[in-house]
Amino acid sequence: MSRFCSGKTDLMYLWNTPVVYHCHHFNLFLDQTIEDTLGPQKSYELRSNVAYRAWYQLLADAISNSDVSTPIEKLTLAKTIFKNMGHGKINLFWETNKGEAIGEFLHYGYSWKQKYGEFVKRFHPADPVAAGFARAAIEVSFNLPTFSLTTDETQCIAIDSEQCYFTIDLQSSPKDEYPLVDREYCENLEMLYRPGKYEEKVREVAKALKEFTAGVKGDERGLVEAFGVYVTMHLSNYYNGITYETLKYLEENKPFLTKPFANLAKESGHVCVFNTFGGILTSAEWESLYGKPSNDPELLISYLTGIARALGFGKWVIKDFEPNKLLVLRTYINYEAPYYLARFGHCKEPNNFFVRGASQAFMVLIDKLDWESEITLNDELYRKLFKEGIGWKVEETKSICTGSAYTEVVVTRE
């Protein structure tokens, strides 16, 4: 797989398609947010359609840049990409006008079962991302017209099946032909980057982690188990598609739900930072690179910002930082803004929800955790930190999406 980490933007690409690393806690939380907002059926449709578009972009790109020509070779490449990105194992079958896909250890369904299976009964399938992949992989591999297939997930491990099963039918699906961002678009956005505080350390951390993650790929199950989480390399156009298409729908149809939705989208940043960033900082791998973290707030904020860059989140910069008091974090580019700009143009209200939540979570982790003691990252600790009074408020004072040169968030004591 051809991964490219841009030194200019700190965005990441697989061939020319923007990707980022996110863990299963974040993935499940964001998908659940969409499901709770739109309902199971409508949200599954949206998520699988957005996934289809995003996968199609990646697979067409990958195939055109690889030495494959037959449908079987293309299909094999597609499945390998899916597996290496940590999305699980999927087998695809296609004959004339009908096909099927069988998934094992699919990231969403499997990790949902691991996280919630003991306590929650699920009634709706959990793998629209794999459904979108199956459509895209068959269309690309067999040179079928775009939007010519539909999929239906009839069995899902998250609802107690042994495996996930999808039917694939030759039946045209709704054409959503809005533009998706690619490497050329993102890298050519105007960016007035100015280094911030602790820049040297931030860069050093980003570089070391990028080197470490270069060799990370799915195991025999097609899962990436690292830092105490299941990690995926995932399509930025998927995250942004499901978030901003839902936001737009709410603005036009249910404006009273816009604010609660924005708050949940922001909370996805808490979930990510707590689990993935926390998992990285408490891992043996981190300890081998930088030692066990201390309670030095300046070091911690440098680490967290460097990790964000390494995961492909964009050019995150510490504009100002006063321990126990203030964080001003700028993103001269982030993975959220390019999609919104390309799809909708400028908007009136700042909307880089993930940056907001992540920055707020940075201050919570620095302020509330004793890094020199043993830290167990579990739901109980998450609730204690983020549900029993966060203690920090965040405001997105500038946003690339409203026409500013950068997104800026200010985190202060509540």
Place this chain on the structure above:
Amino acid sequence: MKLKKSGGCFRNIRWMLDLEEETVEDFIEKIKKSSLFRETVSPLGDRLLRFKDNDGNEIIVVPSTGRTEIRLHYLIPESERKAKAEEILKKLR
């Protein structure tokens, strides 16, 4: 040497090893001589050592800090993981 559950979300899959009186250098020496584990390539080189047994269970050692972990193979059923970690501990003693 004793076992302590590691704080991760994969239930019972990672265990911290408290080496107690044994130094990390001695432990590394011992495990390198052991026929049960073989050293595998680590992306972090000498900063993080990895040893694997035939079932895919790993011992992770950070020589600079002495942190030592058992990482069980993911295909071991959850109900059997604690016993497996204890079995590995016995072999390491």
